[in-house]
Amino acid sequence: MSYDPPRPAGRLLLTPEDKDAPARVRRLRGLGLGERSEPAFDAFADRLAEVAAAPYSMVNFIDEEQQFFAGLHTPDGGAKGAGLAAAREGGELELGRYMARDHGFCPHVVVRRKALVLEDVCDYPRFAGNPVVDEFGVRSYLGAPLIDRTGIALGTICVVDVEPRPWGQAGLRTIKSMAAELVERLERREGVHGI
Template identity: 45%
Template sequence: MESLSSEHDRLAGEQRTLRLRILGLNAVEAEATFDRIARLAASFTHAPLAMVNFINDERQMFRGMYVPTSSPDEAADPAGGGIPFDLSNLAREAPGDYGFCPHVVAQRTQLALEDVFDYPRFKGNPLVNDLGVRSYLGTPLRDNTGMILGTVCVADFKPRTWDRQLRQGMHELTETLLSEFRLRDSLLAQQQELFAVFDGAPFPIMLTEGPEHLLRYANGRQGQAFGMVRQFSPGRQVLPGLDAVGVFKAMDDALSTGRPTTVPQVALRTCDAPMPQEFSFLCTPVRTSPGAPFKGVLTVAMNTTGQSYGGAEPQAFAANVQQQFERLGGGPLSD
């Protein structure tokens, strides 16, 4: 397969990855909205395999997927035909150059392969050898800014004619996701207003996302005390001082249990003081809609050297932030 690693594609991949991170889509987890679109695509085209695929600069992430769940002898997929083998455990991620979707993203146009064997450049694709795919229809998935984030695609295990009606229908189905991206951008704008509250807080605050604790936001006092770091940086790597005293271990516990955790009275050398300072940390799990899984951690540091802040004030602040996030009704830190 020809290389897709030109300088243009590399830069486009980096921009796409940043956009996916901002939207909270740079992960493999399934999402009901995208699973529903995949199911509709499979039903509309009578194809046994459908995906909503987001592509960053390293991998493909199938956040929406429809695959047959029946055995090969009892296949009951939308196409009504058998499948080569059980696909119910098909992974939701793949290397960045696997299959046909990367070609759709690179070419920025719909790709219809009625019989893969008719195309020498695609005939040897691993998707053909691994899954037995013989036909494919992939449509660019654009967000509300016009950026291509991935594809909505369907595939079959036999040659297929993808007529004009099916191709146009896939375009229209893909466009229904524009409202999802607009909603996420709207929620991001509301989150930015909430972050303004962080700026006025009298203690260091950071909001991290996911098990790697990617830095979503840090207020000025956080940067002054522990060092300025880039957005989306993995916390443990860029803030080793906090990791050494157990802050990220406490954040792990908060994320896994859904309960606030504390790190009491640890000595730290900060960027804005000549002598080590004593801090206590409160790590509160954050979700952006009631009942959704916790996806982030709000960490508040209380300087107990000199002017001290009692435990009640940061706890009340963290509880207020949690309520504000839940009022947003969803967003990049939610499922």
């Protein structure tokens, strides 16, 4: 696996090179995904947060430049609008619908094409320097890729917490199962969008 050169920031940050991004973008556009939020994706994120007992969850589609949270759950139900910025106010994580590709852990999941469990991101030097750790206080992550029938990783589903979390094997099974469920739903869109 190759990586983009480190960014000239305070910490070493290695965002994985994503050679599949152009094909992913074509596939997402063909399915009508990745450009607007939908109530069904927000409902899925709400259910994912409930099942995982996590304060934040996302359905995330990734293109060459950014991540788009088509489904988003936050503890207060906020950030359902189309705000471009993600900000931290009063110590609470506040997410908008878009995030830079070099923020967070979902781009790693898409490139790896495997689930990622980080019970405490600070235990992993490669991930501890990610901007979401300092900017938003993210301490725990659990995500799985959304790989469709064509073999393209369209994006991810994930849950995050501001406290370390022992996700364990049960969490891993849950995130993988819910990813498979969402992929089935996404593939039903093909007839609607003429693919």
